[in-house]
Amino acid sequence: MLDKLLIKKVLEAALTTNADFAEVFIEDKFQTDISLLSSEIQSVNNAKEFGVGVRVAKGYQRVYGYTNSQKEEDLVKLATDLAQSFPGEPLNIEFDLKELKKGNTHTIKLLPSEVSIDDKASVVKRADVAARAYSEEISQVAVRFQDYVQNIWLANTEGTYVSDVRVRTRLSINSVAADENTKQSGFNGPGGLWGFEFYSDVINVEEAAHEASRIAVTMLHADECPSGKMPVVIDNGFGGVIFHEAVGHSLEATSVAKGASVFSGKKGQKIASELITAIDDGTIANAWGSATYDDEGNLQKRRVLIKEGVLNSYMIDKLNAKRMNDECTHSGRRQSYKYAPTSRMTNTYIDNGESTFDEIIAATEFGLYAKKMGGGSVNPATGDFNFAVGEGYMIRDGKIAEPVRGATLVGTGSEALLHVDMVGNNLLTAQGMCGSASGSIPTDVGQPTIRLSEITVGGRKGAN
């Protein structure tokens, strides 16, 4: 990619004023997208992305710029322009870029470039066939296949000089079930830090498609969800989105450092039930949110966020570490060169407890069983969060009863996890895209089945 000498020149140009830190991030990405609808491949698109991002900082104040250009004059000009934000004498910082360190923690067997578009398209067609075969009530199926190779290089004035390759793929299936009255949809989107071997060694394409159709058909025959406060059992896998939204975002330095999070200054305090231990781990082999290095050139690591209910660690990037006077947890991530990095989650989950799934259901006289969750959002300043239930059932007399649809859960992050009174032993993770200050990035969410003693459920049917 860019020559080391050129990178050094750009970094030096960035330090010609009073700045104390500069960084160059180079990204070269190749992505293929295939989409299918009405059992026909509608589009196939290859995209070649290339850009360079330059960050210049003094203390925790930073400026950022990017360009698609690879020309020395353009890059040096960008760095020089950015440097003007820190007027004053140069600090004469000396640094050396040594041997390039290459990230190699995750093994990829079949690179996207070694697989024909036909083979990729056949996975999409198989998913469509399986999703439709599930039930005659399936009226439409949309399938999207995506794979990419993201090569990044990162160099900074502390001497960091690393490269990393992120190979990811994901298959998203959206099934629609219809009768004369309504249409309901079901979604399943498995993915990972894998090459094309994902579709032979890791998942079963047909099973993944059946799952999307199963949800759509179940919801077609579901009643409207009642509303009000009630106990809720949230199942494992994508259920972990509750932790991601309710607590995870508010533990990112992006909001903590400004004092704008409900969890600012609460390290060492009890913020969840003692049954809760929560972890953010960017090192899990081939997980969707993993990488060897974060997007600031630091090795990814495992962070214990909450230990038995007590806040143990925030997720902190380089500059916010200075601002918070806390340690950087190697949590800097970004969507692409178009974004400056900031603290983000990777693979975040609630750890296993001791109850079995059956025990949790049996112990619940009345409530909602949220088997599949949809997406959600949070306002970190208030902690108020919401998320949609993709597949739900009522629990009556300790048994799973009729399916219900259209439920949304709302609550406050600072309280929700205090209400967890049972944690299962069946930890499972699922894939999502997380949008925040540094763009949309792949993250895993996860948890075992958990029970909240009380949370507000919103549905179209009035109170019970």
Add this chain to the structure above:
Amino acid sequence: MNFDLLFEKAKAAGIEDIQITYAGGTELEVEVFNGAIEKYQIADSARLRAKGIYDGKMGTVTTEIINEDVFDFLVESIVNSAKVINSVDEVFIYEGDKEYPEVEGLFNPKLNDVEAKRKIEDTIELAKIVKAQDERINMVQAFYSQETTNVLIQNSKGLKLEKKVNVALFGVYAIASDGKDQRTAIEFKFSNDYEDYDFLKLAEVAAKKACSLLGATPCDSGEYEILLSAGASNSLLHPYLSMFSADAVQKDVSLLKGKVGELIANDLITIVDDPFKKQSPKSGAFDSEGVATTYKELVSKGKLTGYMHNLKTAKKAGVKSTGNAVGGGVSSSNFYIKAGDLNYDEAVKSMNKGLIITDLAGTHAGANPISGDFSLQASGFLVENGEIIKPVALITVAGNYLELLKDVTGVCDDLKFNFGFVGSPSLRIKKLVVAGK
């Protein structure tokens, strides 16, 4: 760049017709948090999209490396992608319309002439003004962003269209605190006329909104008459835009399929797609296929008149394209519910027992465009006998969007757009189901 060379290479590879769309430009972003510059970002970037017809199928490719060296890659990608596509839909590269509408004010050179330094100082000033509004405002983020984009569409049928757009945005995010409770509000305005911004007004609205929500608690569960504020209403309309796309209709994922000519909303409701709206980067004389854009009422006094089309969906339906091609699909330009004549304060006074909903959260997950159902986190105010009684938060409102449109009993005169240029005035609605305490 000489695209004729690309067109020649495409032809030699058996590509019948080819079109490129080049979009390049510059960007400036400033963010101020509690008086200090939090973010200053500059960018200069471009993207080239090419599509071509090979063996009756449309292959596409995108690149950010834009030079003649990538032409072979573009041609090869188009051919390879076309070979895999098995959609039987007819595809088009358009020779162009005879005439294109004049759209004024898309680019204002004066905006780019204002120095970055002044823009930074003004952002700092805006944050100060917000802070000064109320002592309970304890944190303020003010932001400015500016984008200038050049778009070029050129194809092997001789079409060549260009457009230059710039737009800027000043906004504030205010956090109010009374020691016990913390509430937030966001306000912004788009314009490419730098003299057009009224900081005091932005500040007043944001500060008042954040402070007035302090101490908000859930209200009782039940059915309430609703006044959906303009900001909440435009965010709710947004996920349902796709219902009006002919593409969604033809693929049987729109609830509006087969409903042209029917009343789908109360007769107070008129919904418009307007590519000529001032101060919007989504405005323009042509769409992504090079078709001349049109102003259209999709819903006239409650009646569905038609859908948004591109060339492909129009051909299938036997109508003319409405100029709504966006990328490879169909989408809106500036899409909004037209303002009515009800005054907002009068609407509040008219409610016996109801809720004003000022904010809806989670519309990307809790509003289902396929079923029309929604269940969303909301905040606002409880109204009794025409008076605001108390702020309300952490509740959900649930319903079905098409039923909501039919249940509209009043349309206010306060049309407001969101970041995606979807707009709505405040709407008074017969009832929605609310879950609270």
